[in-house]
Amino acid sequence: MEPSRHLPVTLSVNGSQYPILIEPRRTLLDALRHDLGLTGAKKVCDMGDCGACTVIVDGKAMYACLLLAVDCDDREITTIEGLATGNELDPVQEAFIRADAFQCGFCTSGQIMSLRALLDANPEPDDDQILRAVTGNLCRCGAYPNILKAGRLAADLQAQAASNGQ
């Protein structure tokens, strides 16, 4: 067997194109963090058991640790770094600050990406839908009550921004 080759891949992340040369075994998470320098998606369990690496791929929340980067070469990827516009935070980020929805913060980028994906698909979620959207994101500090509040607030902030924009 020949040694594994590096493959050319172009990752489309937060609207930018990143041509890179990688081994097939490189996960999307490692490619984001090491090849692209985007460390917002966290590497914690690396086995799909915690949710800290959650990113949005083609509109859906997924675990970057269980995707191969070579498998993502024509997919639209959004990471936490892609949410804010200049100094203006995304409504979900703003809501996490206002609702005090984190303590240590390690799971936070994953929680925010899950709620961002929820609000993209459903701008007016009820409490069950908010909680269900973050069932795949563990918070060991136990910030869940405020994460729920942040989900509600994010929906409100997003609706306000939309009506102000009209």
Add this chain to the structure above:
Amino acid sequence: MKPFDFARPETIEDAVAMLDARPAGHANGSALLAGGTDLLTLMKADLSAPDRLIDIKRLAELDNRIEEDEEGLTIGALVTLAQLEEDPRVTALYPALAEASSLAATPQLRHMATIGGNLLQRPRCWYFRNPHVHCWLKGGDECQARQGENQRHAIFDISPCVAVHPSDPATALLALDATVRLRGAAGERELPIADFFAPPTAERCTETIIRGDELIVAVRLPAAQGWRSTYLKAMDRKVWAFALVGVAAALRVDEGRVIDARLALGGVAPIPWRAEAAERLLAGSDISAEVISHAAEAALDGAQPLAKNAYKILLAKALVRRALMALSG
């Protein structure tokens, strides 16, 4: 993860030609990549170390669609659990499958995981998943779970391995009388899901009879006219856990009389477990609390718990009763 080559064939025929006929589940050779949610965890733990991954997600012939015709529903192998959870035809006609899919894993995993891969996933037994334990299923001499920490393990002793099958949808598909369509070097074949799963044996240390040169093309469900179904799952936390016990029940009832019944249990055996004695007892009966109670007893008849999992018998009986009550109400 060990290094591997990455192939992206254009046709199923090309993909199949890259496989070999050894039993599926062997450590080396080529492996198929779809959602990757089980395969990558196996590879990261060095439980699987393929020389080559074959990406089948972009095969034009392999479907990620659900199609309905007069014979029932055809679910392409690449359909995700998220699709099954939300598809209006599945939720309306095959609720057990929609419920089982929605109770599996997490939103992120359900967006990634395909039904084909879900049926082929390997057990979550902590001895099997531990790279430092050489258990029977990995070619070792003994099953450490038999005398060890077997709280999560099988109560029907049908294999040297006592790991339980981890899939929720598989249990539902068994109760819904699904068939699995396979394509391999020798052509296509379709078989009842009850024959697709088989307890691991010394010659075949896997949970299905799929050959190494075959892939799942589709799962098919018969027309659901007159059937009601449901799936209930007991977990040790409210979400994101594998089933301690799962129960899928399907009934065809006419004016209080059960015409036909199918009952499947998950978390109790190395494969999804069909409770045929209970089905026979239900068929033709006038549904009542007493009949349901007898059916629950019959469903667990023959169970032989290990030292630490007798609780599963009570749990399974309660879930069977609850599922049948819900369907007869």
